[in-house]
């Protein structure tokens with residue numbers, strides 16, 4: 519097995535979470551009598567470029583179920599993030615009615631709706647048909663294609679290059695990172711900018727966010743590794759910002775290597791910060807397993823203790839993060855009775871692996887649990903505000919990461 523960027527043989531295990539089903543493989547009631555496909559969930563660190571990546575074995579069609587159930591527009595926090603981004607990017611790059619914005623993985627149009635509001639031409643690229651259909655219903659041109667080199671060549675030949683390519687929260691999820699970044703480079707106008715956002719590997723390690731690991735999350739990126747990958751495909755990073763999303767993300771602003779754009783001071787500062795944290799050295803990547811195990815053990819102890827005391831524990835947020843934690847810890851419905859999720863596409867189904875039922879929020883008022891475990895800890899504030907009423911019967915909130923906390 520070789521590094522998906524630089525092809526150096528991989529032999530350093532970063533984290534081994536055993537095996538689990540794909541995080542989006544929610545089950546219908548009828549599926550509960552059938553077996554489930556599990557795949558190893560193991561990450562390696564490349565000793566040459568420090569790209570942390572999932573095992574090659576994950577290249578399996580079963581990981582990409584058509585039954586994709588994530589609609590970005592169901593999270594208010596996420597919509598606000600997208601709206602702020604559009605305001606900032608369009609102003610910073612002075613985009614207008616003659617510009618073109620292309621978003622890769624445009625989902626249900628959660629972001630491009632704000633570009634459209636400004637009368638700036640835009641095109642979304644979204645291979646998942648049910649989310650793309652929602653975007654089209656909003657009047658956003660959406661192409662149901664996979665993005666990469668061949669798409670970009672074809673698009674530029676028939677249409678034009680883009681002044682802004684938005685690829686937020688997709689880079690870490692593409693199996694062929696070279697093909698994807700090469701596509702970004704080809705799609706950009708000579709003075710155009712591409713922005714990418716991804717969870718920062720520095721935060722993953724320092725905040726023990728091992729539950730952000732799942733099969734469809736192929737790459738775990740640092741700034742210095744991403745800079746190498748971009749440079750290999752003719753792109754230069756001219757600015758970097760830190761964002762609170764997904765527990766600490768980076769937003770990179772990249773242009774073609776031959777662009778006249780000048781780099782901000784943030785670029786050198788981020789490299790210095792990663793160097794100071796030890797990210798240029800393999801020792802940084804070792805020892806993460808012990809951190810993950812300690813969190814898993816504490817979480818299980820909490821659940822078992824609650825069960826023995828007759829306390830009812832439920833979960834909130836049927837996202838990938840929760841599935842990684844629950845499956846690694848071997849939690850089942852006897853320890854976590856149900857998980858609430860706002861998405862009607864998940865309600866009435868069961869979490870992959872753990873087979874815990876997913877229900878609507880009304881269940882909380884009915885069953886009056888003692889604890890609500892917030893699985894997407896990055897949305898903790900939003901969720902605790904929304905569920906503030908549970909204090910009426912003395913229910914408390916719990917999170918497992920970065921360490922077991924009860925509030």
Ligand SMILES: [Zn+2]
Nearest residue numbers: 521524564567
């Ligand atoms: Zn590598």
